[in-house]
Amino acid sequence: MSFIDEINPVNALIVGASQGIGLGFVKKLLEDDRIAKVYATSRQGESATDLIALAGEHSERLIYLKMDITDELQIIEAVQKISAQVDKLHLVVNCVGLLHEDNLQPEKSLRQINSENLLRYFQINSIGAVLLAKHLLPLLRHGERSVFATISAKLGSIGDNQLGGWYGYRASKAALNMFMRTAAIEYKRSSPKALIVTLHPGTTDTRLSRPFQGNVPAEKLFSVERTVTQLLTVIEQLQEGDSGQFFSWDGSKLPW
Template sequence: MSILKETNNALIVGASQGIGLGFVKKLLQLDNIARIYATYRHQESASELIALMGEHPERLVCLSMDITDEVQIAKCTEKLRAEIDKLHLAINCVGILHEGTLQPEKSLRQINSEQLVRYFQVNSIGAVLLAKHLLPLFRHHDASIFASISAKIGSIGDNQLGGWYGYRASKAALNMFMRNVAIEYDRTSPKTIVVTLHPGTTDTRLSQPFQKNVPAEKLFSVERTVTQLLAVLEKLQPDDSGQFFSWDGSRLPW
């Protein structure tokens, strides 16, 4: 798959920091990426991203969008369709593990319905709403990829430790949503490969409280994670659509 070797338009969702911002920086280094659209939720936490737009005004467009609000997703995709008629690469990097009082549950005693809803809104539902609204931009004859950042911890087959109910279940739901999307896109946008990706433990705000027991060689810098994931995307073939890949290119169990 030569998706990154042609002249393409890309969308990075959740680009204000972490892996999403890393993808924007990496794609800006590739001359064949004609236009990069990058979304953020809060302007105050997206200062570095917005500064990049000032440096690359012809190639980078930053858009405010909350992935839990379908109206905002629709408005954002309308803006894209007003400027481009083809999208070749979309990577959804939005995810939540902890936020204020929201923390991964260690036991059933800590289960809270509002917290579970929040996990699913951000980690699962937003991605399938994106797939719904981006479909018209993927309906073309060029090769394209729609990828979502998942997590190995969302693998049911790999779950040996339990705990982290909301995060695990919402990532498992993301995987199922994207599997469904892959099947429908195969009929309606057959040139689009749909995958979920496990980035490995990356040194970001999301993983920071949980890095203590991670061996140094297993804690990846954002730049390394992005480079590894782009290498996985480069090698994708049409029959890989609907699959769940780790950062090293291996397929993960559901």
């Protein structure tokens, strides 16, 4: 039985919901009548036209919030807006991630390492998530089961790294895993019903992965809908002892 079945009403927050997996989560949750409220964030309104249109169609259930997770003040403001409407959240999925943008591309060798790019990777892929964990704690500290899941990547597994390269992305996702593992230990003391996990979604057909899909076999390239369905299945099947773990899309545990 899913923890969502045990709770009524369920309030969810999807962070980074303007496109890709985040937008897919919003659409899937809106189809689920167990979900009362969906809060959905994006960094800028210009790129969130689909999300804002959905919020217009589902104004009772979907609330759009502008939030950049690299700006702690914006996180505080968004959490205050949510807290003014509901006193608890049951599902948080952080879908924010950076692999490439403009002049920033995954490094193929040490020669390409650039400290500004490394800082950008860590700011978005690692630090933003732990700031969320910091400020969402009051909304996840309650007597009902809740899950805070962050999209990580198998490339962040140190034990699984056989190919090298992609220094900034790999390291920032490894740091994300450590931040979430550490936050899970603290949450267990202050909010024992809340589970914190990191999730590897598999290669999903989104803007993030598009330049790197050439070598991916067709059966290993997932649609957004399939990825979201698979990840929700993993989330719904989590048990009490799973907090602080790193799961793949099929529910298997990944090495650190």
